[in-house]
Amino acid sequence: MSESHETDAIDRRIINGLQGGFPISEHPYCDAAETLGLSEAELLERLQSLRDSRKISRFGPMYNAERMGGAVTLAALEAPRERYEEIAGSVNAHREVAHNYARDHQLNMWFVVACEDPGKIAEVLREIEQETGCTVYDFPKCEEFFIEFKVEA
Amino acid sequence: MKETVYRPDATDQRIIAATQAGLPLSPNPYREVAEALELTPQDVMARMAKMLAAGVIRRIGVVPNHYALGVTANGMSVWDVRDEDVSIAGREVGALEYVSHCYHRPRHLPVWRYNLFAMVHGRDRSEVSDKVSAISDILGPRCSSHDVLYSSRILKKTGLRIAS
Missing domain, CATH: 1.10.10 (Arc Repressor Mutant, subunit A)
Known part of the structure; x- marks a missing residue:
């Protein structure tokens, strides 16, 4: 493939068509290539190039921690503007906080807490409340609707 | 679960x-x-x-880097949907190609009235905003109000590592 960083129609076919369903077989790239109307060599070359140019961050299995007995929740708090950085520091200091985003809303800090032991989630949220003096709102999922990362390239 | x-x-x-x-x-x-x-x-x-x-493996395939692909704007759209409609509405919204994660989550009244969360992706905020309008049309009278929370800054992003 060329060194261009522009994605062409074949790249887009790969990115859009191979976000799931990669086979578990002896020659999976060969099988997947057939479905996409490509040769095995071309698919491998394209994937390598897409990964080298970081158009795809990864190629392989995406694991689900919760199905292995762990737990994840989304939580939010309202951090007073003048204490924002200090509070972000306290929240981020917890190893269990995987992501934390500043968002434009009265609840202006949103973070994901992941624990191998589901009972630990409430404990982490309580600690954050004590350290920051802010009420922490817990948004555990009640239901998950078909999660696919469907990027249209 | x-x-x-x-x-x-x-x-x-x-x-x-x-x-x-x-x-x-x-x-x-x-x-x-x-x-x-x-x-x-x-x-x-x-x-x-x-x-x-x-379900321990969600799927096997390409994990696109949406930033590198120019899909740089994302908004957390949140919807106040009638409780009896939220499961069906969630499936409809979750199936849209521009929605990645979609969850039913609890309300926290009076601070937070929304019970359906959907991450919407687009090339810029105006594209995200158009897509949010499209979701609003799909939900129709089942939803009484909604909002979009854009992320102004990533404060932490370590990702989830499972086994070492």
Whole structure:
């Protein structure tokens, strides 16, 4: 493939068509290539190039921690503007906080807490409340609707 | 969580650790993983198929870097949907191609009235905003109000690492 960083129609076919369903077989790239109307060599070359140019961050299995007995929740708090950085520091200091985003809303800090032991989630949220003096709102999922990362390239 | 939990054994854990960063880009990726772990390819494939069936593996394929692909704007759209409609509405919204994660979550009245969360992706905020309008049309009278929370800054992003 060329060194261009522009994605062409074949790249887009790969990115859009191979976000799931990669086979578990002896020659999976060969099988997947057939479905996409490509040769095995071309698919491998394209994937390598897409990964080298970081158009795809990864190629392989995406694991689900919760199905292995762990737990994840989304939580939010309202951090007073003048204490924002200090509070972000306290929240981020917890190893269990995987992501934390500043968002434009009265609840202006949103973070994901992941624990191998589901009972630990409430404990982490309580600690954050004590350290920051802010009420922490817990948004555990009640239901998950078909999660696919469907990027249209 | 209603689904049964699958507890990966020590061998599964080694497979997870060896593949969570990606599969080898070579004609026999599972055989390569197996050789590195001193397992048979049949064992690796059988275990991965089992984890896929159990939902421990969500999917196998491309993980696009949406920033590098120009899909740089994302908004957390949040919707106040009638409780009796939220399951069906969630499935409709979750199936849209520009929605990645979609969840039913609890309200916290009076601070927070929204019970359906959907991450909407687009090339810029105006595209995200158009897509949010489209969702609003789909939900119709089932939804009484909504909002979009754009992220102004990433404060932390370490990702979830499962096994080491």
